[in-house]
Each structure stands twice: as C-alpha cells, then as structure tokens.
Amino acid sequence: MSKNLTKREEDYSKWYNELVVKADLAENSGVRGCMVIKPYGYAIWEKMQAELDKMFKETGHSNAYFPLFVPKSMFEAEEKNAEGFAKECAIVTHYRLKNDEDKPGRLMVDPNAKLEEELIVRPTSEAIIWSTYKNWIQSYRDLPLLINQWANVVRWEMRTRLFLRTAEFLWQEGHTAHATKNEALEETIQMMNVYADFAERFMAIPVIKGVKSENERFAGAEETYCIEALMQDGKALQAGTSHFLGQNFAKAFDVKFANQEGKQDYVWGTSWGVSTRLMGALVMTHSDDNGLVLPPNLAPIQVVIVPIFKTDEEFDAISEVANELVSQFRRANVSVKFDNRTTHKPGFKFAEWELKGVPIRIAVGPKDLENGTFEIARRDTLTKEVKAKEGIVNYITELLDIIQKELFEKALNYRNNHITEVNSFEEFKNVLENKTGFVSAHWDGTGETEEKIKEVTKATIRCIPLDRKFENGNCVFSGKESVGRVLFAKAY
Amino acid sequence: MSKNLTKREEDYSKWYNELVVKADLAENSGVRGCMVIKPYGYAIWEKMQAELDKMFKETGHSNAYFPLFVPKSMFEAEEKNAEGFAKECAIVTHYRLKNDEDKPGRLMVDPNAKLEEELIVRPTSEAIIWSTYKNWIQSYRDLPLLINQWANVVRWEMRTRLFLRTAEFLWQEGHTAHATKNEALEETIQMMNVYADFAERFMAIPVIKGVKSENERFAGAEETYCIEALMQDGKALQAGTSHFLGQNFAKAFDVKFANQEGKQDYVWGTSWGVSTRLMGALVMTHSDDNGLVLPPNLAPIQVVIVPIFKTDEEFDAISEVANELVSQFRRANVSVKFDNRTTHKPGFKFAEWELKGVPIRIAVGPKDLENGTFEIARRDTLTKEVKAKEGIVNYITELLDIIQKELFEKALNYRNNHITEVNSFEEFKNVLENKTGFVSAHWDGTGETEEKIKEVTKATIRCIPLDRKFENGNCVFSGKESVGRVLFAKAY
Structure with missing residues (x-):
C-alpha cells in the first residue's frame, strides 16, 4: 500500500483530492462533473443518513418521493427561485434515440421525439413539491405538513470538486407547510438545531448557528438559517441550511387553506437540506497527512x-x-x-x-x-x-x-482559535492573508459593502451568528454604523 | 371517510387505480408519467428497502452510487442494451435557461448552452457502472466485485400506471463482476432466490422461479432469471429479475483481469433488480373491495x-x-x-x-x-x-x-388453482378467456411461435420454471416437438 499522499502544508487542496480517491470514498466519473461514490464512502453516507433520518422522524417528519423532473412552466413559477437556478440546470428536451444512418452502430437524438415542454432536472424540489401541496392542503386540519425526501439533484456547476461541488449530488430536502408564520419560523429553527446537533454529536464538527445575509440567502426564501463549520485550512464550509420561505411558494403555486375561522389564507413554508457535501466537511475537519480520521x-x-x-x-x-x-x-x-x-x-x-x-x-x-x-x-x-x-x-x-469527544474538542479549539475580532479593514485583510479562519467584524448591513469586500478579499459573510452581542460599532469597510459583528471568511 | 371504491368485479383496473390514490400510496404528478409516492406508500417502500438491503448485505454486497447521466457514446457501447432502451429514454441536451425576451417573466432554453455530447438519463446503469469497473478491476484479487445501488431510473413509457409502469421509478440494481462463468451464474441464481425469499416471507406473495425466453430477456443479458407472481385478476406480474450478463459488458467496456496464472481474461457479470413496481404487486395480491390489505x-x-x-x-x-x-x-x-x-x-x-x-x-x-x-x-x-x-x-x-402466514397461504392457493395445463391451442385460448392465470403448455422453443401466440392471445411466456419436469410433448401452437412445459399468461 503506497500512500504518497501530498502533505496538507504543501497543498491542502491537492491533499484533499488525493485523499478522497485513495481512501476509496469517491472518484470522478466518465460524466462531466458527476462523481462515483465508492462503497467505503457510501457506507459513511449511509450512517449519516440513518442518524439524520431518525432525527427527522423523531421531530414528526415522514419521507415521501417527488418527481426528478420539473416542467419549465412549473420551474419558473416562483421567479426568484427560478432565476437563482436557471443558469445551471440540466434540461431534457427529447425522449428517444434512433439509429444514426450516417454512422452504423451509433445512435442520435430523434428529432421527431422533441418534448412539447422542456423538463428541468430538479436542482431543488420546491416547485414540484408546492405544486403537489396545492392539492393536499385545503384546511388547517391538513397542516402542518412535515415531509422529507432523500434524493439526487443536479446543478450544472462549471468547476467541480469531489463531494464539495458536483453536478449531481445526493441530499435530503425537507419541505413543510404551516398555518402560521410563527410555526414555520419555529420549524426552520428546529431543523437548524437538528443539523447542528447532528454535526456536533456524530460528525464531531463544531458549528456556528446563524442567518445568512441577503446576498447569500436561498433564492426564494425570506430568511436562510445555517450552520457554518471551519476546515483545517481556515476556510469555512456551509454544512446545512434551513430556509423560512414565508408565503412565497404558497403564493406562486396558489396554496391556500381555510383557517379555524373559515377564512382563506396562504400557507407558510420552510425547506431545509444537507447533502453529500458533508462528506467533504468530515474529511477536511479531522484527517491528517497519513489519511482519513473518522469519528x-x-x-x-x-x-x-x-x-x-x-x-x-x-x-x-x-x-x-x-x-x-x-x-x-x-x-x-x-x-x-x-x-x-x-x-x-x-x-x-x-x-x-x-x-x-x-x-x-x-x-x-x-x-x-x-x-x-x-x-x-x-x-x-x-x-x-x-x-x-x-x-x-x-x-x-x-x-x-x-476519541469521539476528543476529536470534537480538538476541532472546537482550532475553530475557536480561528475567530478573530478585527476593527479595521487592514486588520481584516491581514487575518485573511495570514491566520485565516473567521473574521468577526462590524458591517453596515448593505449588500454593496459585502460585494466590495468580496471583490477585494474573496471573503463573504458566512453568517450573522444567532448568539451575537448587540454592540455599537463602525463597518470595517464603509465606516457606517453597525449594531453587531458578523462572521466573514473565505469559504468552500 | 367516503370510500366509494369501485368493486374489483366491476373493473379491476379502476379498482386498483382508485385504491392506490385513496389509500394514500401514490398519485400522478404534474409531470407526464411520473408519480408522487405519498408518505404512507413511501413508508411501505422503506420497509421493503430495509429488509432487502439487509439481505443484500448478508450475501456480501455493498452499496455505492453512480451517476444519473450516461453520455451517449457510453450508452451505445453495448449494442443490444442500447437498442433495448434507446426508444424510451429521456435525453439532456442543454445546461442553462435564459430569460425569454419575447415573454417577460418566462424562461427559455439557452441555445448557446448546448452540450457537446448528449446525456441519457439512466434507464438502467450497466453502461456507466461497467465503464467504472474497468478502472477498478485489474486482477483476480479485485474479484468478485459485489455492489448494489438504490436509485431512480427513467424509461419514457407512453402508457403509464401508478407503481406498475411509470416514467421515473425507484429501484435497486445490483451489478457484480466475477472471475468465472460459474461464479457469476451462482450469483445470478442466488439473487433470484433472495428475491423469492423476500417476496414470500415479507410480501406474502408466492412466486414461481424461472428463466425468461429469448424474447423476454433483458437487453444485453445471456440469461434472465425471474420471479413471477399472479395477481387476483389472473394476470401475471414479473416481480424481480436477475441477469447473467456473460462477458457482454466486459467486452463492450474492455474490462479484463489477470487470473491466478497471470493470463488476461474478460470478467463475467450479473445484474439484478426490483423496483417500486413491487408496491403494485403488493396491492393487487392481497387487497379487497374495502381497501388495502397489508401483510x-x-x-x-x-x-x-x-x-x-x-x-x-x-x-x-x-x-x-x-x-x-x-x-x-x-x-x-x-x-x-x-x-x-x-x-x-x-x-x-x-x-x-x-x-x-x-x-x-x-x-x-x-x-x-x-x-x-x-x-x-x-x-x-x-x-x-x-x-x-x-x-x-x-x-x-x-x-x-x-395473519402473515394465512395471507401467504390464501395467495398460494389462488395461484396454484390458476395454473392450468393445456394440450391444445383451443384449451389455451379458453383458459385465458375464462379462468385466466398461468397456462402451462408445450412450446417449440422458437421466438416466432411465442410472437404469434402473443398476437392472438396477448399472452407471453412468463417463464420456463426452474422446477419443470422434462416431458416430451408437442407445441400447442406449431405442433413441433417440445421437452417440457412453460408458463404463459397475460401480464402487467
């Protein structure tokens, strides 16, 4: 067994790519951007699935299965969501191959088998699921609807990396519908907590709970809650998200219910997911120059x-x-x-x-x-x-x-040692160039500033931590007023 | 709760369609030919999955995951397999939508985002998996390779029915590679036995084990083993298949190994699968005019x-x-x-x-x-x-x-009472028109005769039972010599 594993110090990214393949977790396939998850890697994913599935069921959710394809007209119904995913989706246009008469033994797309309406391979399932919920929900008695799906999804990413960013990946996506805004918000936060609990107790990965800035929010959501982890190279990784959808999808798909007083109202929604990306987080949190370290x-x-x-x-x-x-x-x-x-x-x-x-x-x-x-x-x-x-x-x-406990503590120490409070943009840049990790800084709350900081430093706002202190200060970039610090980092 | 369920006597097919929806198992979706598996139906499928998965693991198999898409050139490599699935496959040709300038708020396929090579949504995964196995197998030490995948597949069926025939369905597909023909044959038969065991012990459905005639064989296989069940309306249902692939896919994808003597040889293959179609079999075997009956x-x-x-x-x-x-x-x-x-x-x-x-x-x-x-x-x-x-x-x-035992016995009695030996084509037709069920008849072994019988009666050869007696006779259709009976039936 010759390892020849690149050392993390030399080239962290190369170390990761080699380790994933050499430890038999996954490899690139003959299909652009799509990976093969090998038996050893899949066995870890199965353990993750089993634990998460148990946690979802304990919080009252049931599994179901919705179609892989979304007709274009359905896909575009929620405009922001459509816009967010339109630029990177796989589109089915035909349903038959025929013999290529010019090339014996070869096949070609049959031009006579063109679909009347194109089908999008789901990048996420809000559209198909809310179009179904319309028929499932009439009255408050049908609520809450608490459903999860284990599925594959496709996002046509141009630059892919095993587990971290692949054209096809496996995930679970919860989609719930509620009678009140508060109940939907509670569900959103509950599922973020489930993810945090899973990350810390099973993956031994400490996470920071927070909400995303508008720039980083899920397309179609009113608010995105997230858990953020820190990898050994000081880059952050979003390990799970839970979205409060407000009434956006209910309005787009006309999902109304009669409340206890008999009045019609739009339903409130949430969606939440974690994916095979977690495998990347697991590898990058604990492993070393000799190979994988598994909790x-x-x-x-x-x-x-x-x-x-x-x-x-x-x-x-x-x-x-x-x-x-x-x-x-x-x-x-x-x-x-x-x-x-x-x-x-x-x-x-x-x-x-x-x-x-x-x-x-x-x-x-x-x-x-x-x-x-x-x-x-x-x-x-x-x-x-x-x-x-x-x-x-x-x-x-x-x-x-x-071992489980010590792995978590080691990762927690590393993470805590890599959250640096800064009060000027010079300091900000210094930290990102040297120590790396999370930079805790005042921000003026605007997308413009966030965008400019990203242009200069490649760092984005990873989250506004839920437990942040209210503290008056000035934005490190614009100098404008701020009421608390947010966490910036370069991220996977 | 108003049931209004059509009675089986009146219209068995309508009874089935209504029951699947009313019992909350599944429903048609807004996507042509694709179903939504509802939480109650999915909970049954999860129980099936759990039991089958345990049986696969006990027989030495591991799960893995391979890409959803198959590039056209890879798809067409094994010619018979390609031919068998080319006429009913979903084809991805583009990877981006853009705003439709003529219709504000609407999207259109971006003509500048055409794929260089079309991708076929997998109808089955032999092609993508054997193209991967080529890199995993060098020596006899890498064999056997015993892998299973739980996945969705797409076959563009024109006439669909919930669970029984849908454009997208869920299934498991085992794909194994072996050093010798015998070992591959043993695996093929072992997995047919696993399926039979599962059907009888968990689904309470008695099955007949057999091999398919050439006409009904899986495209690309040398031999297809199957388990055949009988529904309450006297129609047969193929409940699982296990294929001996010979060296067909190894040759198509150039998968060779060095044997113990150091000589290069092609690998021997098998594949085997059961799908959400089993849900249809479960419903149609036990249920009654009041609704579902679950084992x-x-x-x-x-x-x-x-x-x-x-x-x-x-x-x-x-x-x-x-x-x-x-x-x-x-x-x-x-x-x-x-x-x-x-x-x-x-x-x-x-x-x-x-x-x-x-x-x-x-x-x-x-x-x-x-x-x-x-x-x-x-x-x-x-x-x-x-x-x-x-x-x-x-x-x-x-x-x-x-209850579990008695459901099986009831189904077994019904099945055994619906296997009728016939010795003339008149008798053959009579049985199919009146009593229905399996017709046990002599057959001359040719595809032509099978095809002609199908044209006249709509019945096909369900299988050549493994336990059939060798018995000289004459084909009910052609009068030519035969050495044993085979089972015909109309089928789902």
Whole structure:
C-alpha cells in the first residue's frame, strides 16, 4: 500500500483530492462533473443518513418521493427561485434515440421525439413539491405538513470538486407547510438545531448557528438559517441550511387553506437540506497527512484486528482469539473487522486502515498470545499501548467514546482559535492573508459593502451568528454604523 | 371517510387505480408519467428497502452510487442494451435557461448552452457502472466485485400506471463482476432466490422461479432469471429479475483481469433488480373491495387502537389504558398507532384504517374498561372478537404471525388453482378467456411461435420454471416437438 499522499502544508487542496480517491470514498466519473461514490464512502453516507433520518422522524417528519423532473412552466413559477437556478440546470428536451444512418452502430437524438415542454432536472424540489401541496392542503386540519425526501439533484456547476461541488449530488430536502408564520419560523429553527446537533454529536464538527445575509440567502426564501463549520485550512464550509420561505411558494403555486375561522389564507413554508457535501466537511475537519480520521460514530469499521504471524500455526492460534473478540465486539454493537487476508503483510494492512481512518487498530501477535495482551493503536493520536485482554471490550467501547469527544474538542479549539475580532479593514485583510479562519467584524448591513469586500478579499459573510452581542460599532469597510459583528471568511 | 371504491368485479383496473390514490400510496404528478409516492406508500417502500438491503448485505454486497447521466457514446457501447432502451429514454441536451425576451417573466432554453455530447438519463446503469469497473478491476484479487445501488431510473413509457409502469421509478440494481462463468451464474441464481425469499416471507406473495425466453430477456443479458407472481385478476406480474450478463459488458467496456496464472481474461457479470413496481404487486395480491390489505411484515402500522367514547371522562379513562397498551406494544416491537383524534368519529376511523390496510384494529369503549376487554378486528378476514386484556400483547404478536402466514397461504392457493395445463391451442385460448392465470403448455422453443401466440392471445411466456419436469410433448401452437412445459399468461 503506497500512500504518497501530498502533505496538507504543501497543498491542502491537492491533499484533499488525493485523499478522497485513495481512501476509496469517491472518484470522478466518465460524466462531466458527476462523481462515483465508492462503497467505503457510501457506507459513511449511509450512517449519516440513518442518524439524520431518525432525527427527522423523531421531530414528526415522514419521507415521501417527488418527481426528478420539473416542467419549465412549473420551474419558473416562483421567479426568484427560478432565476437563482436557471443558469445551471440540466434540461431534457427529447425522449428517444434512433439509429444514426450516417454512422452504423451509433445512435442520435430523434428529432421527431422533441418534448412539447422542456423538463428541468430538479436542482431543488420546491416547485414540484408546492405544486403537489396545492392539492393536499385545503384546511388547517391538513397542516402542518412535515415531509422529507432523500434524493439526487443536479446543478450544472462549471468547476467541480469531489463531494464539495458536483453536478449531481445526493441530499435530503425537507419541505413543510404551516398555518402560521410563527410555526414555520419555529420549524426552520428546529431543523437548524437538528443539523447542528447532528454535526456536533456524530460528525464531531463544531458549528456556528446563524442567518445568512441577503446576498447569500436561498433564492426564494425570506430568511436562510445555517450552520457554518471551519476546515483545517481556515476556510469555512456551509454544512446545512434551513430556509423560512414565508408565503412565497404558497403564493406562486396558489396554496391556500381555510383557517379555524373559515377564512382563506396562504400557507407558510420552510425547506431545509444537507447533502453529500458533508462528506467533504468530515474529511477536511479531522484527517491528517497519513489519511482519513473518522469519528467513531460514523466510522463504517470502528475497530480493525490485524494478526501478526509467521507460521500457519501462529495464524490459527491468533485467529481463534480474534474470532472470539469479534463476537464479543458484535454483541457490544461495535463494528469490527478481522483483517485475516493472507495475501498482505501487517505493514500494508496498518497503512491501509490508517489511510481509511479506522479509529482503533488492534494488533495480535504470538507474544500477545503468550502474555494475554493486545496492542491497541489510536488513529487520531497515532499512539499505541499494550492492554491485557481482560475487560478489553469495555475498554475499547469507552475509548471509542473518548476519541469521539476528543476529536470534537480538538476541532472546537482550532475553530475557536480561528475567530478573530478585527476593527479595521487592514486588520481584516491581514487575518485573511495570514491566520485565516473567521473574521468577526462590524458591517453596515448593505449588500454593496459585502460585494466590495468580496471583490477585494474573496471573503463573504458566512453568517450573522444567532448568539451575537448587540454592540455599537463602525463597518470595517464603509465606516457606517453597525449594531453587531458578523462572521466573514473565505469559504468552500 | 367516503370510500366509494369501485368493486374489483366491476373493473379491476379502476379498482386498483382508485385504491392506490385513496389509500394514500401514490398519485400522478404534474409531470407526464411520473408519480408522487405519498408518505404512507413511501413508508411501505422503506420497509421493503430495509429488509432487502439487509439481505443484500448478508450475501456480501455493498452499496455505492453512480451517476444519473450516461453520455451517449457510453450508452451505445453495448449494442443490444442500447437498442433495448434507446426508444424510451429521456435525453439532456442543454445546461442553462435564459430569460425569454419575447415573454417577460418566462424562461427559455439557452441555445448557446448546448452540450457537446448528449446525456441519457439512466434507464438502467450497466453502461456507466461497467465503464467504472474497468478502472477498478485489474486482477483476480479485485474479484468478485459485489455492489448494489438504490436509485431512480427513467424509461419514457407512453402508457403509464401508478407503481406498475411509470416514467421515473425507484429501484435497486445490483451489478457484480466475477472471475468465472460459474461464479457469476451462482450469483445470478442466488439473487433470484433472495428475491423469492423476500417476496414470500415479507410480501406474502408466492412466486414461481424461472428463466425468461429469448424474447423476454433483458437487453444485453445471456440469461434472465425471474420471479413471477399472479395477481387476483389472473394476470401475471414479473416481480424481480436477475441477469447473467456473460462477458457482454466486459467486452463492450474492455474490462479484463489477470487470473491466478497471470493470463488476461474478460470478467463475467450479473445484474439484478426490483423496483417500486413491487408496491403494485403488493396491492393487487392481497387487497379487497374495502381497501388495502397489508401483510404485517410490511405494514407501517401493524395495530391501530381506536377509542369509543362520548364524554371527556370516558376519553381520558380510555386514553390511559390505550397509552399503556401502546408502551407494551412498542416494547414488543409492534408498530402501533393510538388514533386519539377528537375531530373524527369511530366509524370514520374504522373505514380509514380499513382502507389503509392496517392488519389489526383494537377498539376500546367504556364497556371494555368495565370488563377488562378489547375488541380485536382482523383486516384480512374482517372478523371481530372480544379478548381479555391479560396476555393481549402476546396474543396480538402471535396473531400478526398468523395473519402473515394465512395471507401467504390464501395467495398460494389462488395461484396454484390458476395454473392450468393445456394440450391444445383451443384449451389455451379458453383458459385465458375464462379462468385466466398461468397456462402451462408445450412450446417449440422458437421466438416466432411465442410472437404469434402473443398476437392472438396477448399472452407471453412468463417463464420456463426452474422446477419443470422434462416431458416430451408437442407445441400447442406449431405442433413441433417440445421437452417440457412453460408458463404463459397475460401480464402487467
């Protein structure tokens, strides 16, 4: 197993691209901008899905499935939303291929099979879903409608990167409808909190909760709540968004309900989503120059057992002990793999599982058999220790919890050390050029200023933190009045 | 709750269409040929997915995800497969909309955003997956490759019906690669057996295992194994297929491996799938004129508790008992719903849960409280009985097992009574016109005869059963020699 992984210091972006491929998470496909999610990467995504799905159901949501295609006339009904996605969407125009008479064995689009109306491959599903909700909602008794969908979506991005920005990606999108503005707002905030809770407890990624500035808001939303994470290179990553849609989509699709007094009113909406982009965040938060580091709560394999042997007899004796250990771990709900391949040497296996980020490695050799011990190695700290086999399963389950907690704390320390308050634009630029991370600065609240700052520094407002203090100050760029700081950063 | 469900006798097809909508399984969308799978229908599909996914993993498969789009040149590489799907595929030709200057507020396809190469929305993924496998397989050590994908696919069907035939549908598609022909054949048969096991144990649908005639074979396969079920109207439904691909796709995509002797050889392939079509089979196998009948193993709600009350005091007293029962069921892993809506009368609730096929209904009224009893109603038999509350949870869990078993037996009896051996074409036609079901007949083995029989009777060969006896006879149509019977039927 030759790793040859570029070091983060040398080229963080190259390190990331190589690691995603070498650790068998994903790779580019033969289709422009679309990725193949490989089994090991998909197994992590499945664990994310399972946890999120449970959290959505616990908060009263049900899953459903809506069409992949959106007819053009439906797509354009909510103007801002349409405008926001029109420039990067895949469009189906025909429904049949025929033999190309000029090129034997080749096919061509059949010009006689042109659709009367073009179909947009969904970049997001508000349009198709609200056009359906119109028939589902008549009275307040039909509300709230709390639905989630796991699906693929397509946004025709010109510059793509595995997980972070791909033409097709997988995600979930919640779409809810409510009788009152307050209830819709509460739902929006609840789902942002669900995302934050998931990010912190499972991904071990600390996040900042906030709202987006108008420039960064979802097209068609009244307000976009978000969770923002910080990667090891000091760039921010938007890890989840939850949109308060007001009555915009209800008006665009004429979704009204009779309230308790029998009066007709437009429904209030929300939508919220996280995507396979989270995989990129996971990689960039914890991993190192040796490869992936996975938090135990999302690792497809939490413990790997590697036998160290020279003879068949040794292999048999170690296998017996290892198989017994495997059974014990399974009973304790620890996902474990006994790497009993005889085609590869221990060194190769060590490097492979290190690259793939398995949190704990247990090595067993002839000496361990004699002494009744195991060699335990932690992936995150790269430390090793020898432990007696008595109580090993308890020890390991506790160690998994410790690793989970320490990964979060390490990321939290890094993040907290990379939020810098600045009071001048010079300082602002200095931080972005040197220390990087979040820059906490006063802003005059205008899109023009935000745009100009972006032109000069490439940094955008990541969010207006929900817990910010009200503090009078002056915008670092325009000098105009401000009532509190917002967080700027360069972002993925 | 007004049911107004057409009776099966009157118009089976209308009954089916109405039931799927009224029971909240699915509905047609604003997109031609595409359905919306509603939360209740999707909850059944999720249970199917969970069980199948477990079975796939237990047989060594991993999930992954491949792109939605297939470039035309890749699509056409395996000629038979391309030919089979070319006439009904959605084609992406452009990647951007722009403002329509003639119509303010409207969008149009931007003619300057034409793709260099058209993209086909996958109707099945052999092409994109085998083009990927080429890079994953070098040596026998990389084999077998056992991968499954849960995905949406699109086939541009002209006449669609909810679940049974839709332009977009959800499915899983397994795609495996092997070093030897035998191993690939074993995999093909193993997965057919997994499907049969799933259909019988979870869906309570008896199936016949067999192979398809050449006419009905998957485009690009050497052999298609299938499971065939029989609906209540005597029409057959193909419930799952497993294809032995030979080396066809390996040759089309140049997927070779070095065997143990170091020689290069083409890889052997299989693919296998089941889809949301199974939802149609589930509905049509068990349901009746009152609505859905769901087998307990797939019912999202296995037991519903309906309170019968006049006063608030009665409601409170019943709720206390019901909530305690709910806790007991949850501990016993029975999925239960206490329908405590005060906005609807018991009669409405009874009809609603009957329509939705909940296997067991428990009614609790003031008299039951006095007597320490419950009224238990079975959805499948529409029978009622009063039971003492002692031991009720055990009784219900056993009853769920009994219902599951009896639904299967009822369907099995019906199916077995609708396999008719015929020895002349007159008999053949008679059966199809009157009793319907499967017709077991000798066939000369030619596609021409099969085609002619189809023209006259609309029946096709559903399968050559794996367990058929070798028996000399004469083709019912051509009179030519035959060595065994095959099963014909009209089919969905």
